[in-house]
Amino acid sequence: MITRVATWSGWKALLVLAIGVAQTQSPAKSAETKAYEADTCVDAGTASGITAAGERGRPLLGVQRWDMFSGKGATQQQELGYLPGKQGFLKDPQWHDRAPFFCRLTKDVDWVKHPADAGPLWFNHPFSQQLLQESMDQELRYACNAGIDFFVYHGPARKLYANGWELRNNFDCHIASKIPEARKVNFTWALYAHRAIRFTRSKVATMMDETIEYIKMPNWQTVKDGRPLIVVYRNLHECRRTQTSPSFHTHLSSIAVESLFYKSLTRKRLTSESQLRGR
Numbered sequence: 001m002i003t004r005v006a007t008w009s010g011w012k013a014l015l016v017l018a019i020g021v022a023q024t025q026s027p028a029k030s031a032e033t034k035a036y037e038a039d040t041c042v043d044a045g046t047a048s049g050i051t052a053a054g055e056r057g058r059p060l061l062g063v064q065r066w067d068m069f070s071g072k073g074a075t076q077q078q079e080l081g082y083l084p085g086k087q088g089f090l091k092d093p094q095w096h097d098r099a100p101f102f103c104r105l106t107k108d109v110d111w112v113k114h115p116a117d118a119g120p121l122w123f124n125h126p127f128s129q130q131l132l133q134e135s136m137d138q139e140l141r142y143a144c145n146a147g148i149d150f151f152v153y154h155g156p157a158r159k160l161y162a163n164g165w166e167l168r169n170n171f172d173c174h175i176a177s178k179i180p181e182a183r184k185v186n187f188t189w190a191l192y193a194h195r196a197i198r199f200t201r202s203k204v205a206t207m208m209d210e211t212i213e214y215i216k217m218p219n220w221q222t223v224k225d226g227r228p229l230i231v232v233y234r235n236l237h238e239c240r241r242t243q244t245s246p247s248f249h250t251h252l253s254s255i256a257v258e259s260l261f262y263k264s265l266t267r268k269r270l271t272s273e274s275q276l277r278g279r
Helices: 002-024 031-039 075-079 093-098 129-146 169-176 201-215 236-243 246-253 267-278
Strands: 062-064 150-153 186-189 191-193 227-234 258-262
Touching: 129 169, 150 169, 169 186, 186 227, 191 201
Parallel strands: 062 150, 150 186, 191 227, 227 258
Antiparallel strands: none
């Protein structure tokens, strides 16, 4: 027994020594990590994942967004059902708790003259850019305090569609925000290969030119010592089209990027999930 205890004590000593050596020989932090640690908007060791020793304790955390609640586009009819004519996904009271924090019950919004057939949920109708900016500013504060490192925004290039299908409004507010948290929550903009755009070589070039303008901004999320992170959104219907467009891949390879590829769910899976939610 004494021999076994002595042997185990020896192994423990070697293990402690090995750990100590590994810690002293760990790679130097990148400039990006040091900047993050110096400028993080949350306390060390909490949501940020930065320990008291100044080391990151977790990977970067990004959140993919589908901005349907700016007040324009799909907000009023498709999402909230405030105006009639489309699905009104959140109109039923059982889904009200899924509405964004900035939405209100229509009956509580007494400073707006509502249409006679207005639904039970309201946000930003008639549209106010100031209200959207204030709501986005608050969302950035929440995100920053929660330790979210970056948002992934979606929507077609404005140089292709001036209104960006109304999916770019929150992205614009993020860029325009003046609050400190807006500089601490980074962003990327996904390359949006929606089949309705019917991409050609010239359209791909236009999209990439606009993307590169954003990449040059200081808040674009980077990885691996400054490489810009690019999210490429391609639904299943677009895979073949994109693969036959050499200019798409040429533009991607012409800049040092780390890319993530997302594919949409198949129709069969979407149908199955809808049926499950309805049970």
